[in-house]
Amino acid sequence: MPDTTTLTSLPFDRTPFESLLKRRVFFTESFEIYRKATNFNGDNKGLYDYGPPGCALQANIVDAWRKHFVLEEDMLELDCTMLTPEEVFKTSGHVEKFADWMCKDPITGDYLRADHLVESVLEGRLDGDRRARSLAIEKEEKAGSDSKKNKLKAKDVEAMRLDDPTKQEYEEILAKIDNYDGPELGELIKRLNIRNPNSNNPVLPPIPFNLMFKTSIGPSAAASAYLRPETAQSQFVNFRKLLEYNQNQMPFASASIGKAFRNEIAPRSGLLRVREFLLAEIEHFVDPDGGKKHEKFEEVREVELRLLDRETQLAGQTDLRIMMIGEAVKQRIVDNETLGYFLARVRLFLQKLGVSMEKLRFRQHLANEMAHYATDCWDAELLTSYGWIECVGCADRSVYDLTVHAKRTGEALVVREPLAEPLEVEEWQAMLDKKKLGPKFRKDAKTIEDAIAALSQTALESAAATLEKEEKITLRLSDSHSDITLSTDLITISQVTRLEHTREYTPNVIEPSFGIGRILYSLLEHVYWHREGDVARGVLSLPPSIAPTKVLLVPLSAQPAFLPILRTLSRKLRALGISSRIDDSSATIGKRYSRNDELGTPFGVTVDFESVKDGSVTLRERDGMRQVRSSQEGVVEAIVRLVAGLETWEDVESRLPAFGVE
Incomplete structure (x- = not known):
């Protein structure tokens, strides 16, 4: 894969990327044939199905998450119901407070999320200003040019220009957009004349819209319920049983992976804002006395994070503070060791998946955007062509959840330790x-x-x-x-x-919450590139551990003698838990490899006439297209070690002879 520092400086071309994802069926809009036949309206958007490679990639990300967190931290995993009685969410505060601010276009009937409306309009105006300034410079440098860009009327260019105070105000608003409540957003919309971008109509003042899907249980429909917007509440109400299972030992963590549902006001940006999604959540229960120390904090103390803290945002800035997590906790930028420990572990997990570290930051929540249950929260945000996207939230929920559920039910959700x-x-x-x-x-x-x-x-x-x-x-x-x-x-x-x-005490809770779909999409953007000079030859440089298929098996031609060797290799790899795929189509070897580069397949094995003679095969690496040759046993062993992360491709090249040039 090309140097990521070069890639981050180039604009991301979403057109060939989305074409690849659609053509190879990583994911697709749900009920697409009905959408075309019956003209589904906007209320049916935000629903997606994963195709074969997307499904495998998601499963591999979840498997990596389980190994990195559940296994490594000895967590207690739960699989809980997605249906939740209304009384539970009344107690937790979700019925009253789990809402976004929504505006309506009274003419078209469009519903718009208020903060996203302000954000998109102001970003559009700033983009217009940048374009106008660029055109003015270009016009000066290329006087008399007949470029299409210069054919814009002078008055149109001038209309896009912003004076410096206005530009600065817009930038400051965007830096702290998450800190505005409904009335403040309404004031901005009115004062800055922000309209529906799709119609240019004025919009009504923002009102709160609860994001939960309501339903009922039973034939009488008397029992109201909700599809869960998170997995957390089931973990909290099972706290006493988990504590007993853990032999009353503290601290400990529970974990849950499952579908969650949020009735988004205006789903957009593909997998980044959907109504049904996969969540992986951890609830780490910790003794509040002693400053929320973590016994393994020393293991991550020197992990470096890129932090955007609250004070920087409130100053209207987006400059990052790059520091080791040990120093961030020492300076109380991050409140405590347990919260800091999980921020570092999240960073290491995302790095393991193949996320670009230059496109990862941890942003602290502002006061007004904080969830009703949180006392502090940091989001791991990934930079995509859609901007910075929240993919992991790390919240300090304090004693809120256990306290409210205990008060409502009379159940003692506390820890009792002998003195x-x-x-x-x-x-x-x-x-x-x-x-x-x-x-x-x-x-x-x-x-x-x-x-x-x-x-x-x-x-x-x-x-x-x-x-x-x-x-x-x-x-x-x-x-x-x-x-x-x-x-x-x-x-x-x-x-x-x-x-x-x-x-007797009520534990505090530190909660890392992972949006698997958002991580998956952002990761695909980060690892996508194309061969030099050929945009049609797209590549997904997924790490071997999470690639949907690990190995492509290809015969040089349709010779019947090649088939037994291919089947033997496939059987050996399957027995070792390594996914492989045979491509014996009539396309050229290069074309077959290129098709699988698009799927992120990291390795390829070619069976040729030498394989029939001496049993040797070639092993190809996806990104550099370099090859080595060895016995079938030697190649299989190399694949196993590469997929497990025990060797790099350079290690393999150092001990197996090179073969040809692609």
Whole structure:
């Protein structure tokens, strides 16, 4: 593959790339024949099917993820239902808060995501300004040229020009676009005269749109439910069982891989914004005391990350801070070791997949874009032809999820650890006279007991002072109840000392969440290139470990004597778990290899007349098209070691004789 530093400096031509993906069926729009026949509207967009190479690539990425995280970190994997009762998402806050801001074009009926609308229009204006400045320079340098570019009317060029303060404002808005809430986006849309790019119509003010798909369970349709937008909640509600399975040892992590669903306002950009997608999520449960240390942090301390922190974004800048994660945690740019550990592990995982490190950055969430459950969050973003794309989110969810589920269900989602020495604890305790409480309040008695039990130590101390002074306290149960007054004959509140033999705490949660489809698409852009001078000869330089097919087996011609050798090689490779494919078509050897370069197949084995004589075969490497020759056993051994990452192609060339030049 050409030097990636050269590739990153060149504009990415999406046309031949998308043609390759479509022609080789990496993925395709779902129900495409119906889309053509019945004119599906925009509401049916954002649904995709993976073809054979895309399916294999996705499976290999997931396999690499399991080995890198689940196996390496000894995680507890779950496979949970995609249907979730409404009450669970009410408790987690998703029903109320899992929303994006949406604008509507009142004339065409188009729905537009507000932040994307502002982003696309301002980027378009900045692009126009750059083009206008470029044309002005070109006109000065090539006075009198009849170039088509110079045939633009002077007034049209001038209309695209932005004055310096406006240009600076647009750039600052784009740098912190994720920090604007709905009213702020509405103000920007109005003040900057931002319209629907498809119609040039003004749009209505932004309103929140919940992204979850609602459904019902059972024939009566009385039980409301949602298709999950994440796998996390099932992991949280199973926390107690996981803790017991882990023999009550902390810290530990659970993991889950499965489909998630989000009713995107305006799906776009292929696999980058879809309504059904594969998520791989980790919930790492950690003791909040001690600064959220991680026992393996020293192993990653010197991993270098490219960071775009919150302060830089709020200053309207996008400059990256390149530093080792150990230094980033020391300076509290990244809050704690556990969060830093997973950021480094995410970087190493993406590097293993073949992602360009020059096109990877970690961006810290701004306050307004933070999910309702998060106290801090960093996104691993990959640069594509569509811009920077969030592919992995690493959030510190603190105690939010376990706390709200415990409060709603009454289940103790806590860790209890025996103390080496008993600890004296002073606390406020409330005692109710239940013999009097029941007859007086009847059906409300249990509600009163629960309300008193839920009072914090601070609230109990305040209530004790009120009770001593006024000989009564007033309790607000809920909006549906009147205030309840309890006098000293019904309740007493006093401070007591007790011995505590166990420590009880609610774990904090660090969550790395991986969008597999986004990673897959971004990776394909990063590894795509074409042979010099021939855009039709596209190549996907996928690492051998995740390539859909590892080996192409090709006979030199249609000689019957070649077939037994091909079958033997295929059988040996399959037995070793290495996917291979025989191409015995009538196309030339070069054409057959070229077709498989497009699929990312890293190695090729050619069977020829020498193979019949002495059993030797040639082994070809995809990117450099170099070849070596050896016995079948020697070539198979080399393939096994190359796919496992135990050898590089240079290692193979150093011990096996070179063969010809392609």
